Amino acid sequence: MYRIIEKKDLSSTIKLMRIAAPEIAKKAQAGQFVILRIHNHGERIPMTIADYDRVQGTITIVFQVVGKSTEELATLKEGDSILNFLGPLGQPSEIKNYGKAVCIGGGVGVAPIYPIARSLHEAGNKVISIIGARNDKMLFYKEEMNSVSEHLHIVTDDGSRGKQGLVTDILCDLLESGEQIDLVFAIGPVPMMRAVAELTRGYGIKTFVSLNPIMVDGTGMCGGCRVSVGETSKFACIDGPDFDAHQVDFDQLLERQKMYCQEEQDSKEHWHQCNCRG
Amino acid sequence: MTTKKTRKKTREVMQTQQPKVRVHNFDEVALGYTEEQAVAEAERCLNCKKKPCSNGCPVGVDIPGFIELIREKDFLGAAKKIKESNNLPAICGRVCPQEEQCEKNCILGKKGEPLAIGRLERFVADRERECGVEMPPLPEPQDKKVAVVGSGPAGLTVAADLAKLGYGVTMFEALHDPGGVLIYGIPQFRLPKEIVKGEIDYIQGLGVDLKVDSLIGRIQSVDELLADGYDAIFIGTGAGLPNFMDIPGENLNGVYSANEFLTRTNLMKAYQFPEYDTPIKVGKRTAVIGGGNVAMDSARCALRLGAKEVYIIYRRSEKEMPARAEEIEHAVEEGVKLKLLCAPTRIIGEDGWVKALECINFELGEADESGRRRPVPIKGSEFIMEMDTVVMAIGNSPNPLISQTTPDLKTGWRGVLVADPETGLTTKPGVYAGGDIVTGAATVISAMGAGKKAAAAIDRYLKGDS
């Protein structure tokens, strides 16, 4: 059992949890993830390691409530426990001194981009960050991102904070200004990552994205997480989750993420009904 | 003893759930022998001096010995006799390919049906479980520690044998439940999970410390385990990496590896969705590619999950199918259709989903190195079958995580670990391996056999005499 040491609401639908998992905390690196299962009837859900504390032995996850499992996870409180917590999984992000790196986080993707931005900063890169959300209330990690960035750009869909628009608008400006950029790292909704990839492709800038296909085991055993990268099929849980954005078949990823739409709906309704019945 | 005249040529028939009923549930299909049946079947045994059956058994169970005890109705004694060489009889009695092993060698098979050794093994193991398994006296604890990586039949065997010798054993398992393929792969209706759980409880009762959610190679490497004070390590991580065919359309929605299909169904209990959270999709028509146990299990799960038509698509002919005879028979009884001498060439999609499967027919050509006639595609024989789900059951390779993170472990064909077949010793001192990670996908009993040898070798190594 893994105890929840701290829980915070970052917005109405985005929650942060710090969980006691000393052995994982010892090993975790930027870009890796965990798979957790709340209880015996639960599904295995992947969550990026948004932070780790090797001294206190904790792993931080930041998640958005989107369906049954994340909704149920959000009902847990400090002091409660999660049944299973497996990690660290996946390859760590390729951190080295590239020169100037642009880190882009959209929506809940700001959480996983933070440890990467921090590591890139620590590796000597000049980090420019762009974070975006629907509105000011949905934005989080502003100070954290600011502390590791040379410059932090903020955008919101409705302009309630920072510039109104999309993260790609800022990226576009940066690219057009002729600024020398050596690396782009983008994490967020698939359409956002696809748009970033399309933008940087023409400039030939190395671009990484972190992919989030549906997973089961996270150990390379099921192949459910396969994504098309270039000519080959890769297992995101062991070969990734970071991939060269210019090689990724994003359309296929979008389709595959929708595989269980109907069941996800049913699962949620079933849970709400059970909860009402008490 | 019965006289030769009255000796039956045919074996006692084992009751099964009726096919029409069982395709709607996940309960065990084969119901086992009654006491009377077991004794009657045991009466058929000739008690051959040379024990040809035992010679066919990969771990050399004293078969005539335990059968004799059944005749004497000493069922617990019979169970003990088997356990001298096989820790997991309730499992082996259900899943071993007996017709290829002990029963193949049985003298009775020359004139009639061979003795039903597997069913008798199952009977005594079940009887022992019902009576409550006796724990062996625990030995003096030794100060040496062993790490066992993977909790499939190989790892379970090593852990049990070393714990019985008093070693401190810690077993690391990546998944949330131990048992390996026995838990995530082989379905409930063939091997009830309660039986596997019983074996694991027994092993924990011996003092083995089980750590689930522990992926070695990520949370700790093999070298770190050694540095952490483990005196020896056994790697039994199996062959869990699913192979795909590399044909167009394999990443469409509705295409599963058998591992994913079975893991969702068995480990995650998708057949009880939404009581359990993990979903699965089957649709009306399912094609399973392959001819082994994995294919049969997938096909039979698909039926139980509600598919109306299920096809097994296999390149060779029925007699070459590697699946256990009983599984093929059960699958066909349940309505699974065999499409033989046939293989898919591409999967046709619509809106991201599987719509149909294009296959090509084969004919049998010249014999290959294995003596089997090689299937050759018939030009222009392609045809299309509408499908909702396609399950790839064309084999698994070893998971490369351990070898990738342990530089001095040598690997061979398809990434199997190189290990001495007699001791399991790898190319790294103190590190042993066995089961599917060494042989590639094989059988439960061969994994256990490798575990037995490795446990003995580890004991010798830790005592300093090898």
Ligand SMILES: Cc1cc2nc3c(=O)[nH]c(=O)nc-3n(C[C@H](O)[C@H](O)[C@H](O)COP(=O)(O)OP(=O)(O)OC[C@H]3O[C@@H](n4cnc5c(N)ncnc54)[C@H](O)[C@@H]3O)c2cc1C
């Ligand atoms: C490597 C990786 C890292 C991730 N990191 C984060 C993170 O840091 N924060 C965060 O909020 N989310 C993260 N996700 C996504 C998160 O796992 C899903 O949102 C969650 O599983 C949804 O479960 P649900 O029951 O609440 O929603 P559902 O209603 O079941 O599903 C909503 C959507 O989530 C996706 N999803 C469902 N099940 C899974 C699954 N088993 N694996 C992956 N995706 C699934 C599907 O695309 C689905 O359409 C990550 C996913 C991956 C693969």
Ligand SMILES: Cc1cc2nc3c(=O)[nH]c(=O)nc-3n(C[C@H](O)[C@H](O)[C@H](O)COP(=O)(O)OP(=O)(O)OC[C@H]3O[C@@H](n4cnc5c(N)ncnc54)[C@H](O)[C@@H]3O)c2cc1C
């Ligand atoms: C669907 C199916 C049906 C089968 N039916 C039969 C049958 O009827 N009869 C028969 O004899 N054989 C059958 N087999 C084959 C048989 O199950 C295997 O040969 C046997 O289980 C191999 O045992 P093992 O201990 O080597 O590995 P496995 O049973 O594969 O166990 C390996 C374990 O190690 C864990 N692991 C892997 N990597 C790591 C890591 N890095 N760290 C920690 N843990 C790790 C895995 O999660 C797994 O639990 C079947 C196989 C399948 C898939």
Ligand code: SF4
């Ligand atoms: S070969 Fe058959 S008849 Fe002979 S001892 Fe073995 S099981 Fe009995």
Ligand code: FES
């Ligand atoms: S999640 Fe199963 S192989 Fe990646």
